[in-house]
Amino acid sequence: MTSVERRAGVLAASDVRVAFGSTVALDGLSLEAARGEIVALIGPNGCGKSTFLRVAAGLLRPDRGEVTLDGEPISRPDPRIGLVFQEPRLLPWRSVADNVGWPLELAGWARAPRAERVGELIDLVGLRGSERLRPAQLSGGMRQRAALARTLALSPEVLLLDEPFSALDALTRERLNLELLRLHADTGMTIVVVSHSIPEAILLADRVLVLTPRPGRVAAEVRIDAGHPRSLETLDVAFVSDAAAEIRRHLQTGAAAA
């Protein structure tokens, strides 16, 4: 594990257990993401990856253990933590700009600074020219860009992503992942991304945590020692396939153990 940096944006989970009735989704899950680090969680369906993000976003109370941000337990949604859902979840009756600016409205921002911030966010995610459109008029990729911009509106220190691009075609997905890396380089946010794609996890993460099947807990950690900025070309082929093989081996061991 990385040593704890005493600066904003350190997300840590210790011994988290969440059960829904008799189904135990997470049990004894501990992990830590250092400031500015990108951690990918990978694991089979139903291993509680999304459940963990809900706990970390303050939407769900764990039955045991806790998730902390800079040492403080998270018990309710916090503006320092932003969550991007698997689906864009845009309000269909609002324009792109009004969707992106909604968190600012809810936080009580006045019209003028809000409009300025929305403009920046629209540029940041490459939606200039589409800000007056409604979600139904956008492609899937554009909708998820808008959802990302909305999450970034309040400048969170930690960005949680729940398979955000999994519904998109491969090319769009690749492009959005690269843009996510660019955003990370610009903002220095701590990012925890849930994925079930090994190449995606390797492309994005500094560390890939392999979770066990239900109940989920960290089975193995694979470091991706490739520097930033990354691109599809700079990721060395041999290195990527080694990392992928290792992750796959851990996934299989985890599955066999269950």
Add this chain to the structure above:
Amino acid sequence: MTAAARTRSVAGAWPVAVAFVAFVIAWQLVVALGRLPAFILPTPAEVAARFVRAWTDGTIWPHFVTTVSEVGLGFAAGSAIGVIVGYGLARFGVLARIASPYLVAAQAVPILAIAPLLSLWFGTGLLAKVVVCGLIVFFPVAVATMVGIREVDRGLLELARSLRASRRRVLLDVELPAALPVILGGLRVGVTLAVVGAIVGEWAGPDRGLGVLINLARGSLFDTPLLFATLVTIALLGIVAYGLVVLAERRLVGVR
């Protein structure tokens, strides 16, 4: 409205006009072939003439004004209370379990039967009719609101929670806009029932209104063309009221 939309609506008006002409011709034929006297079934021309005369000589006007105000007030009150109660039913399960049997029972009791009771309680003036009207509007609006609010996308509610939206902002920014098309569907049903409610309410008390005029025309005046002219007025009132709700609907949700 764009030029294309206008062309479409003009083209769409043709079948409506043709159907109306066919309806009038069929009516005329029934009277002619059946050799029906005017007190059984007047011809369209007789009804039209009586309609124009009743409007120009001031026979209908005071009754019309009374009925329109009953419909307006009853619809407003019934739908406002319906939306509030429907929201409560959707969001508080206990309330739904406790109140549903009473609501259904109240709806199953014929309004015709309780209208005289209501005029006993609330007098023979405007209030009793507004209450009848409101009662009949209440149910479809409450049910539509309940269904609409229950069906709001849970993902959006979770999103609102993750953004720390207050109860009030969730209601105004998510729940009401999401449920609006369904609520408006209930209002469409409600507005036509409001007209029925007002007429039924008027039958229970000797006062003014189109319902009273129907009774007068049929009973004491024995003026069947006037009866039909009044029915046409009521039908037109219903169509216009319905049209206003549809118009409001287009303005509010047409953009989606």
